[in-house]
Each structure stands twice: as C-alpha cells, then as structure tokens.
Amino acid sequence: MAEHSATAEALATRDQAQERPAAQGGRLTLGWTIGLIVPAVLLLAWQLAAGQQWIEADLLPAPVTIAQTFWAMAQDGSLANDILVTVYRLALGFVFGTVAGTVAGMATGAMPFARRLLDPTLQALRSVPSLAWVPLFILWFGIADTSKVILIAVGVFFPVYLNLMAAIAGVDRKLIEVGRVHDYGRLRLMLRIQLPAAMPLYLTGIRGGLGLGWMFIASAEMMGANNGLGFILTNGEEVGRPDQIIVAILAFAVLGKTTDWIVARLAARLTGWQDKLSAESGA
C-alpha cells in the first residue's frame, strides 16, 4: 500500500516536472524584461553611491550626469552627426568586405583548384591582428575615410569568406546530382543549389563579419579621426570627460545590438526552410 502511494507520488512529481517546460514557454515572452532587472538595480545603486560621493565623479560620473551629457550631445546635433559618420564608414566597409568575401568564398568553395591556390595566403593574412593593419593603412591611404573603410572591409571579409567557402564546399553531393540529372551547368548549380544550400552558414558569416566590423571601426576611429563615435572616446579621454566616453560606449552597444538584430531577423526569414528544432536561434 505504502509502496503504491510512493509510486503515485513519484508519478505526480514527474508530471509536474513535465509541466515545467510548458510554463517556461509561456514566460519566455517576459524573458528580455527579466534581463533588465540587474542593470536597473546596478544603476540605482550607482546613482545612490554617486549621490553619497562614494565614487569620484571625475572618474565615474553619476547616471544622471551621463543622461544630461547625452541630452546635451543630442540637442546640439553632435551625437547624431558622429553616429552618422561612424555608421557611414561601417556601411561602406561592410558592403566592400561582404562583396569581396562572397566572391572569394564562392570561387574557393566551388573550385578546389582556386581553394588550393588562394586559401593558404588568405589564412595567413587572417592571422594578422586587426590593429596591426592600422598604421600601414594610414600610411597608404591617409587619415581620411579610405583607410578606415578598408580596415573594416578586412574585418568583415574573413568571416564571410570562411563561412561561405565551407558552406559551398560542403553542399550535399546528392543535391548536386539532382542538378546534374536536370542538365544544370556550373552557373545554375551555383545559383539554384549551392548558394541557397549555403545560405544559413553564409548569413552566420555575415553576422560575424558585422560584429567584427563594429570592433574594427572603434579601433580605426580611435587611432586617427576627428569625428565619429571612436573619436568621442579618445577625445573624452584627452579632455577628461568620462561621461562623454560612456555615452559613446552606450551608443556603440545600442547600434551594434540593433544592426545584429536586423541581420538575425533577416537570416531567420531567409532560412525558415531549415528543419530545425527551434526556428529562432541566437539573437
């Protein structure tokens, strides 16, 4: 008898355990708001500590001061201007890097000869730390936008190239054969089978490239620029304005996250055909 009820209890516990994931699924919509709790508490504590003069305002200004600085920079249009300059450089570099990475990835992915010819060189270049390029590019292209755009393009190029090459080289031979029995030539095989099949990994590469692009533009603008978000960072250091630095950091965070979200949404839409457990990943 006792044994019987123990079993029933175990079953009931198991039922509850099985219910839990469903309940979690319902709460998932609140997921990102939960993520706000920790920053909010930190912010409150920070403001409190600053108000009590526990933190030196010259090193770490109070949140309210930062908000005021933000408001001032937004009002006089300087923030919008610097954001535009940075986004413009990033966009140009992103487009060039993506195009170059796509062409190189397609060629080396589809043609083993091109891969053997080019990949070792590109892999060697990839091992160069990004900042090592900066002095050389400034020497070659000057301090104007060109050197920055090229640096960003270099950063975007490698993830796009590597992912697309791997994806195209890895397309299932069985699908290629379907193209061959339908008399597909090289170009149609590429456009109608290899590229669509490579799309998920390609988009992963583009997303990674965009992330690197943001890192590279910060470096580029910090090493020589008279406008842009990266310039606000170095300028803030020179004139001793930590509030200005923090505003730029926050702008980088918001912009980086937003552009990544856009690409992720686009990727989810373009690769919805995948037979995966969950459609949304990452993001």
Next chain:
Amino acid sequence: MTRQLDIAGLTKAFGTAAPVLGPVSLTLDGEGITAIIGRSGSGKSTFLRCLSGLETPTRGTATLGGKPIRPAEVGFVFQEPRLMPWLSVRRNIAFGLGHLPKAERKQAVEDAMALVGLSAAADYLPKQLSGGMAQRVALARALAPRPELLLLDEPLSALDPLTREQMQAHILHVAQHIRATILLITHDMDEALALANRVIVLRGPPGRIVLDVTIPEHDPAYAFPRDRTSAPFQAMRRRLIDALEERPLAA
C-alpha cells in the same frame, strides 16, 4: 510512340579497379515498366547512373532512337527524395523546367502534381512532408519535363510496407498515363512482378543480365492490379529467385 533504347556492351569500372558492371546489352522498345532486380552490389545503380549521364561508361554505348541519350530526355528518381529543402513542393517540381515559358511551366507542374496526387500540398515545404509524399514529389519532379526515359533507382525501398504499396499504385498509375520507357530498380521481387511487363535479373559484380523475362501482357493472370497469390505469379516469382541464387553464371 517512344523511341527504342539500345544498350550495347555497356561496361563500367571505377578507376583501375575491376569492372562492377557489364558488359550489358539490352534493347527496350516501347512504353511500360521494365524492372531490374539484383542483389546489393550487383551494379544496378551503376547501370542507371551510366544511362543518366551521372557516370561515364568505361565502354559501350546507350542510345535513344539511334542517338546518344541527352540529359533532357531522362527523368531520374533516387532512393531518397533529394528535394531542395528551401523550395516549396511546387517549386521543387518545377526544378527541371527552367527552359519553359512561365505559363507552360505552370501547367507542367500542375499536371505532374495531379498525376501523383499532390495538388493539395503544392505550397508545403519539404520539412512538412511525410516520406511517401516527399518521394511522390521527387517522382513528379522527374515526370514534369516529360522525359522519354524514366529511371527509378529503388524509389520505394526507404518506405514502410504500407506506404510502399500505396506508392506502387502511384507508379502504376503514372506508367499508364505517360509516354515513357520506365526502368525500375528494386530488390523486391513482388514489386517487380506487380508493376513490370518485363523483368531483368542482374548478377554481379560485374553486373550482367542472367535472366530477361517478358510478362505475357495479355494473359488475364497478369491483368492489373495483379493478384500476387495467383499460381502464375508465384511460378514467375520462383524463376526470379532461382536466377538470383548464387550459382556459376556459365551454367
């Protein structure tokens, strides 16, 4: 009328290894299903792949109406559906129709879908299909360009017995409605006898024809749908088993 398929001395060796197929010589005249059965490794797939152009024969020729077979004249169904996962059923079926004007392409897709009973699933993605449905899409994709030669490489072997029987009915239906020479590979003797009007037994390697029987078309015992328990059916089955038995070929 479909043109005559002539296969003469077809042989295939991979690299410098011993041949896995042939020489095979065979003439197929007219429509209907010819089944090819043989044990695993006897070279059945290699044979079909040589006809489709996926493999180049080491020796020998295959011609349709006296001319080399062109890929546009061939439809091929693999053991697996091999659908493009990013394309809807409709677009998968249109895969080999790029050369047609839009209206004709649309009509060809509709016809092929209707022929295999898939019209209701036109907008599904492959991930939404059952195994049997997916294989019917593959069949429709091969049929849509109206090939003269339809090559089916064990299209049903990955399906469960009930679905397989359903699919056999689909294939029979298709065979009765298109003008094509159909070669069906199977390792299932009953399937061969249920569908074909000619059965060829291949033994190897190297794969060679050891038996070639024509089913008496006008014999009521073989009227479709065939009664698999009838005495002539069973006797024919016995002959095929004997031919598949491992005995020296020379005998």
